[in-house]
Amino acid sequence: MKDADMDTKSISLTTCLLTATLTLTTPCSRAETNGVTAEQAVTALENTFGVTPGERRNHTKGTCAAGEFVGTAAAAPYSRSALFSGKPVPVVARFSLAGGNPKAPDTAKSARGMALEFRLPGDNLQHITMLNTPIFGAAKPQTFVDMIIASRPDPATGKPDPEKIKAFQTSHPDNLAQATFLAKNNPPPSYANSAFFGIHTFKFINSDNKITYVRWRFVPQDGEKRLTNEQLKTSPPNFLEEALIKRTKQGPIRWDMLVSIGEPGDTEDNPTIAWPDNRKTIKFGTLTISSAMPQKGAECEKINFDPLVMSDGIEPTNDPILLFRSPAYAFSFAKRMGGI
Numbered sequence: 001m002k003d004a005d006m007d008t009k010s011i012s013l014t015t016c017l018l019t020a021t022l023t024l025t026t027p028c029s030r031a032e033t034n035g036v037t038a039e040q041a042v043t044a045l046e047n048t049f050g051v052t053p054g055e056r057r058n059h060t061k062g063t064c065a066a067g068e069f070v071g072t073a074a075a076a077p078y079s080r081s082a083l084f085s086g087k088p089v090p091v092v093a094r095f096s097l098a099g100g101n102p103k104a105p106d107t108a109k110s111a112r113g114m115a116l117e118f119r120l121p122g123d124n125l126q127h128i129t130m131l132n133t134p135i136f137g138a139a140k141p142q143t144f145v146d147m148i149i150a151s152r153p154d155p156a157t158g159k160p161d162p163e164k165i166k167a168f169q170t171s172h173p174d175n176l177a178q179a180t181f182l183a184k185n186n187p188p189p190s191y192a193n194s195a196f197f198g199i200h201t202f203k204f205i206n207s208d209n210k211i212t213y214v215r216w217r218f219v220p221q222d223g224e225k226r227l228t229n230e231q232l233k234t235s236p237p238n239f240l241e242e243a244l245i246k247r248t249k250q251g252p253i254r255w256d257m258l259v260s261i262g263e264p265g266d267t268e269d270n271p272t273i274a275w276p277d278n279r280k281t282i283k284f285g286t287l288t289i290s291s292a293m294p295q296k297g298a299e300c301e302k303i304n305f306d307p308l309v310m311s312d313g314i315e316p317t318n319d320p321i322l323l324f325r326s327p328a329y330a331f332s333f334a335k336r337m338g339g340i
């Protein structure tokens with residue numbers, strides 16, 4: 001057996017163990033979702049973006065933050081989760097740029113991320129890991145892997161080959177909605193001015209075991225803003241972290257958690273399709289971020305924001321992307337925890 005093979009085998013084993021202890025419900029990295037393994041997804045990310053040892057294979061560039069969440073009484077008919085008890089719940093957060101480039105410019109027209117770990121009473125956790133696009137660019141894991149492979153820089157130019165991107169987009173129509181959104185909407189000047197979307201459909205379970213299909217988003221009380229085309233050209237490569245830290249020093253930043261209630265016919269398992277705008281929408285709580293800091297050595301650095309870490313009263317749907325994320329994150333997490 002070659003050394004590289006041995007490395008992969010031992011990482012895979014660690015991942016199974018880590019996954020088992022972290023989420024209890026997820027398969028290990030070699031299990032397939034629609035014919036794709038977590039290892040294939042992470043390898044594609046590594047081949048396209050390179051490897052920064054000890055760092056996340058995706059959303060590598062990021063900033064830690066902390067605060068709390070307070071739920072509203074309006075949530076009770078839908079979910080019995082302790083997240084919505086109305087008592088303040090401590091939160092560890094991480095804001096990030098999509099992709100595995102640790103030096104991605106903050107003007108990149110890629111997605112921004114907000115990851116939240118809610119620390120509930122009794123050592124229980126709830127994770128919510130979102131993007132600033134209302135829909136995702138893949139209905140199945142294979143599309144995500146093919147997108148990452150197609151984005152691999154051409155050695156001659158150092159940039160993705162436009163022909164390969166075009167061929168990918170033509171053969172994967174499920175990528176179109178998010179690609180169009182990202183092309184039309186410039187990134188924000190500050191994380192504090194971005195809305196973040198859960199994208200997947202989730203199940204809320206109330207105290208009578210009644211199930212409601214929901215989608216949520218976090219909307220900034222500071223208001224949504226986007227860089228102008230001029231600012232896109234003139235802004236420096238690094239401003240998001242500084243803007244967030246500066247903003248928290250002026251006072252807490254707040255996002256309202258708005259939950260849309262699904263209606264018959266709304267998709268439950270396709271994160272590339274938005275629900276109609278007119279769904280009943282209820283405020284389930286408010287997130288307050290009161291401090292932010294560089295990620296090195298800070299609390300968010302060593303968290304695996306696996307979206308399947310859920311509290312009683314919130315459950316996943318059969319969305320193949322949602323289910324695939326958990327083993328993919330565990331595989332990346334196991335590598336970075338091993339310093340690889």
Ligand code: HEM
Nearest residue numbers: 041056058059094113114115130131144199328329332333
């Ligand atoms: C096939 C689909 C996807 C794959 C394979 C994938 C893969 C990954 C991986 C490997 C990481 C790094 C994990 C770590 O080392 O801790 C990551 C981070 C992240 N992903 Fe995904 N992802 C997918 C879909 C999504 C979707 C649909 C969303 C949002 C709804 C999302 C939001 C994020 C965010 C915000 C982070 C950064 C989390 C943090 O700050 O630690 N991803 N993703």
